[in-house]
Amino acid sequence: MKPRSNYMNQVQFSQLLDHVPNLEIRKWKDEDIEMIFRIAYWCGLRMIEARRLHAEDFDLEMKEVYLGKTKTRKEDYAPIPNIFIPDLRQYLRNKKGLLLDPQPTRDTVYKWLMRLGRMLKIQALTTSQEITGEKTKTHIFRKSIGKDMLYGTHGKKASLPIVKKHLRHEKIETTIKYLNADLEEAKDYWNT
Numbered sequence: 001m002k003p004r005s006n007y008m009n010q011v012q013f014s015q016l017l018d019h020v021p022n023l024e025i026r027k028w029k030d031e032d033i034e035m036i037f038r039i040a041y042w043c044g045l046r047m048i049e050a051r052r053l054h055a056e057d058f059d060l061e062m063k064e065v066y067l068g069k070t071k072t073r074k075e076d077y078a079p080i081p082n083i084f085i086p087d088l089r090q091y092l093r094n095k096k097g098l099l100l101d102p103q104p105t106r107d108t109v110y111k112w113l114m115r116l117g118r119m120l121k122i123q124a125l126t127t128s129q130e131i132t133g134e135k136t137k138t139h140i141f142r143k144s145i146g147k148d149m150l151y152g153t154h155g156k157k158a159s160l161p162i163v164k165k166h167l168r169h170e171k172i173e174t175t176i177k178y179l180n181a182d183l184e185e186a187k188d189y190w191n192t
Helices: 010-018 030-043 082-092 106-120 140-151 160-167 172-179 181-191
Strands: 064-068 076-079
Touching: 010 030, 010 106, 030 082, 030 140, 076 160, 140 160, 140 172, 160 172
Parallel strands: none
Antiparallel strands: 064 076
16 A cells, blocks of 8 residues: 655644754755745645745735746746735745745755754655655645645635645646545545
């Protein structure tokens, strides 16, 4: 049986953010790393999208962030949830240019997440992707917000089509497979 490691719950997410200073990174500010992780979570971003963001990419009035070229589109935007806008506005108040300058490599971010996963015993960050068959390290925030939307963690439960739109998937089948949502929906049916 495959480990269930494509999700990080809210307690784990909070612990992860709280432990960023324990990484003792000198090149970037802890608050910037924490915010990149929060942006990746709330906006449903891949880490490659989050780590190349500039302060100027955010339009808080339109509630969206410009991503430029992504894995699936020549130009892409991601929604910014209302619940996250006050924190984001405060963070961006005096920011200009790259949020993480210089831009960290994929491997650097991967190592941060692995170290945090080991520190906190977060299965989603410690289970080998060869075992899970899923991209969990650099997609963990994206997968977690999708599941949290499906579970109703932040209020009202979202339907799969809404989660699909938030994650910017082309097909609902991708979202179902991505979140193992078919099993969750079946379990949810029996729990109501």
